[in-house]
Amino acid sequence: MSVTAAKGFTAAGIAAGIKENGNPDLALVVNNGPRRAAAGVFTANRVKAAPVLWSEQVLKGGQLAAVVLNSGGANACTGPKGFQDTHATAEKAAEVLGVGAGEVAVCSTGLIGVLLPMDKLLPGVETAAGQLSEHGGEKAAIAIKTTDTVHKTSVAGKDGWTVGGMAKGAGMLAPGLATMLVVLTTDADVDGETLDKALRDATKVTFDRVDSDGCMSTNDTVLLLASGASGVTPAYDDFAEAVRQVCDDLGQQLIRDAEGASKDIKIEVINAATEDDAVEVGRSIARNNLLKCAVHGEDPNWGRVLSAIGTTKAAFEPDRLNVAINGVWVCKNGGVGEDRDKVDMRYREVHIVADLSAGDATATIWTNDLTADYVHENSAYSS
Amino acid sequence: MSVTAAKGFTAAGIAAGIKENGNPDLALVVNNGPRRAAAGVFTANRVKAAPVLWSEQVLKGGQLAAVVLNSGGANACTGPKGFQDTHATAEKAAEVLGVGAGEVAVCSTGLIGVLLPMDKLLPGVETAAGQLSEHGGEKAAIAIKTTDTVHKTSVAGKDGWTVGGMAKGAGMLAPGLATMLVVLTTDADVDGETLDKALRDATKVTFDRVDSDGCMSTNDTVLLLASGASGVTPAYDDFAEAVRQVCDDLGQQLIRDAEGASKDIKIEVINAATEDDAVEVGRSIARNNLLKCAVHGEDPNWGRVLSAIGTTKAAFEPDRLNVAINGVWVCKNGGVGEDRDKVDMRYREVHIVADLSAGDATATIWTNDLTADYVHENSAYSS
Numbered sequence A, B: 001m002s003v004t005a006a007k008g009f010t011a012a013g014i015a016a017g018i019k020e021n022g023n024p025d026l027a028l029v030v031n032n033g034p035r036r037a038a039a040g041v042f043t044a045n046r047v048k049a050a051p052v053l054w055s056e057q058v059l060k061g062g063q064l065a066a067v068v069l070n071s072g073g074a075n076a077c078t079g080p081k082g083f084q085d086t087h088a089t090a091e092k093a094a095e096v097l098g099v100g101a102g103e104v105a106v107c108s109t110g111l112i113g114v115l116l117p118m119d120k121l122l123p124g125v126e127t128a129a130g131q132l133s134e135h136g137g138e139k140a141a142i143a144i145k146t147t148d149t150v151h152k153t154s155v156a157g158k159d160g161w162t163v164g165g166m167a168k169g170a171g172m173l174a175p176g177l178a179t180m181l182v183v184l185t186t187d188a189d190v191d192g193e194t195l196d197k198a199l200r201d202a203t204k205v206t207f208d209r210v211d212s213d214g215c216m217s218t219n220d221t222v223l224l225l226a227s228g229a230s231g232v233t234p235a236y237d238d239f240a241e242a243v244r245q246v247c248d249d250l251g252q253q254l255i256r257d258a259e260g261a262s263k264d265i266k267i268e269v270i271n272a273a274t275e276d277d278a279v280e281v282g283r284s285i286a287r288n289n290l291l292k293c294a295v296h297g298e299d300p301n302w303g304r305v306l307s308a309i310g311t312t313k314a315a316f317e318p319d320r321l322n323v324a325i326n327g328v329w330v331c332k333n334g335g336v337g338e339d340r341d342k343v344d345m346r347y348r349e350v351h352i353v354a355d356l357s358a359g360d361a362t363a364t365i366w367t368n369d370l371t372a373d374y375v376h377e378n379s380a381y382s383s
Helices: A051-059 A077-096 A118-129 A137-143 A190-204 A236-256 A275-286 A290-295 A302-309 A372-379 B052-058 B079-097 B118-130 B136-142 B192-205 B237-255 B275-286 B289-296 B304-308 B372-379
Strands: A009-014 A026-031 A037-042 A066-069 A103-109 A153-157 A160-170 A181-186 A221-228 A264-272 A320-327 A326-333 A347-353 A361-368 B011-012 B027-029 B036-041 B065-069 B104-108 B152-158 B161-168 B182-187 B221-226 B264-272 B321-323 B326-330 B349-355 B360-370
Touching: A009 A137, A026 A118, A026 A137, A026 A181, A037 A051, A051 A077, A051 A103, A051 A221, A051 A347, A066 A077, A066 A118, A066 A181, A077 A103, A077 B304, A103 A372, A103 B136, A103 B161, A137 A153, A137 A160, A153 A236, A181 A236, A181 B065, A190 A221, A190 A236, A221 A326, A236 B079, A264 A275, A264 A302, A264 B182, A275 A302, A275 A347, A275 A361, A275 B027, A290 A302, A302 A320, A302 A326, A302 A347, A347 B221, A361 B289, A372 B289, A372 B372, B011 B136, B011 B221, B027 B118, B027 B221, B036 B192, B052 B079, B052 B104, B052 B321, B065 B118, B065 B182, B079 B104, B079 B118, B079 B136, B104 B182, B104 B221, B136 B161, B152 B237, B161 B237, B161 B304, B182 B237, B192 B237, B192 B372, B275 B304, B275 B360, B289 B304, B304 B321, B304 B326, B304 B349
Parallel strands: A066 A103, A181 A221, A264 A347, B065 B104, B182 B221, B264 B349
Antiparallel strands: A009 A026, A026 A066, A037 A221, A153 A160, A160 A181, A264 A361, A320 A326, A320 A347, B011 B027, B027 B065, B036 B221, B152 B161, B161 B182, B264 B360, B321 B326, B321 B349
């Protein structure tokens, strides 16, 4: 599974000593071709980590031979030295793999504002290169974990071609960006332009609609690499659907493993005037701390849903809003609806439907509840 | 103190039985003139409670004889019946006070989506009217508390005239609106237009810059009533400054009593290109859950400040950003600055300065940390 499910890829994951606790912290993914097409999407945060600035530049060529990923440090807000370190990382990978540094993307995750221990990272790249394997996908997925409790991988495809991927992400999941580190690979014989379109179409409705805590990272990166090793060029729709499926699956895994979360909340906005309206309303609900606390307390507090909708610019009339929580329409026409005692919120998945009665557009946003564990995980130590 | 500090006003606060626990829940403030000028600002939430819709309408006349306030129920999302109830409340007060219902504002606070117990509220208005007193300001301030742990009052003025006020607000404090229930009174001899300008100028830089949890209420109301009883018409600047001072003091009291908070965070944005930029950046920092958790953990995690700034549209260059926490410039030129171990965060007040290096505009936003107690208060029961 993971990034080595598709033919033409090898990967490795090792403990280079970047993390003080000795856990795996360095991953290498290599595209052995024959093709080396690639596309990427990056954080919309204007404060971008050095590896994001580097990889954005590299991707302009539409080609990637390899990706180096490290956990244990974000290399963000680290100034010119941080950028030099990213550059040196790409050069090192290029040297040991016999490719050009301009074909090596770099991804980092961890604490902001700390320089990486290059004396451990650079030898680690060499060690990882020596352990590259067609079965290394899972180890790579493990090496990019930060506060993730499980590693995340996924695979899809048909008729002889495959799309596979790995993801990390636990806190700081917010939309308008790629949301975390993700590497997707495929052996489909597809050019960079097609990869780019399929990736953007997929992230727009998957990772960009995952909003765990409203916070946008400086490092988020999603890469898609194609080796062409299957020799098959799928119909665009089939290929795009497989990419979407893998992104969707990984996005769901991110939500299920979000820091401190006890509930996964699916917010479905229906009958909006436009898809943009539906997304705006969904995000506003997803970011309402009071509602997130209420869901944690298994309280079907629909007033907090309406009050979140009321802060948006979306088209709606307050007295035509309807809200269902886990199938019970607790709010009808902006007022009291069915008996809220009928709502069963004991299970992990909570489904909120917000009906704007303003059109026929729809969008679904995923978020989590707000818990004391989230507060603890993000206050007890620097991350 | 409170709303009866200014001459010409009487007030009362009683337990009408709206709250099941028997605590005070109904307040009445009466302007005995000779003037009855008034102004108000209301929530920017598009889902507005019945009393907000009513009071907005009433304020168009620029006159108020009385304000009825209840805790124990927001009367929001309660449909036509909710509006009728507000109307009946104003009619009842008008009847017992011998004024017009069109001069009676109504304010409610509590759970959304529940009808008020009118069989208790209406007799309560009569009881309160019987207890009106020039010393009733404190009782009125107590009767409007919800999860507030203390009641909030303030007073300012000079040369024979006074501005006094009371406020309630604990959760759901967010900008772009009035933020909670506030009644201000003055015996200055000032017309409605002057009141309106002084109130808007004051709320814009005080209540509108208090952002405890990013959530905007359906009921927020700030009213300013003038009796003219001092016979003094102050210079506009003096009067506006007294109103600003009372609003600022009450706003600070709201922050210090915010639900579950253990830290009061002053976010000062300096050297912004425009005041709007400074406010946008300040709010983005104030709403970053990860930063709010870090402050709770007394962790000077400036990376989270930069990552919040990066989500805004304000003018800045990432490598010219500077951040100080409690006087220590932990981030300089977008990278590592002074030693973060020098930052002392043991005390309740935390001062964050974000220097955008983009101009000379400035703004200060107040918020709180995010704590397990906040989660508990907002998940353990419906509010």
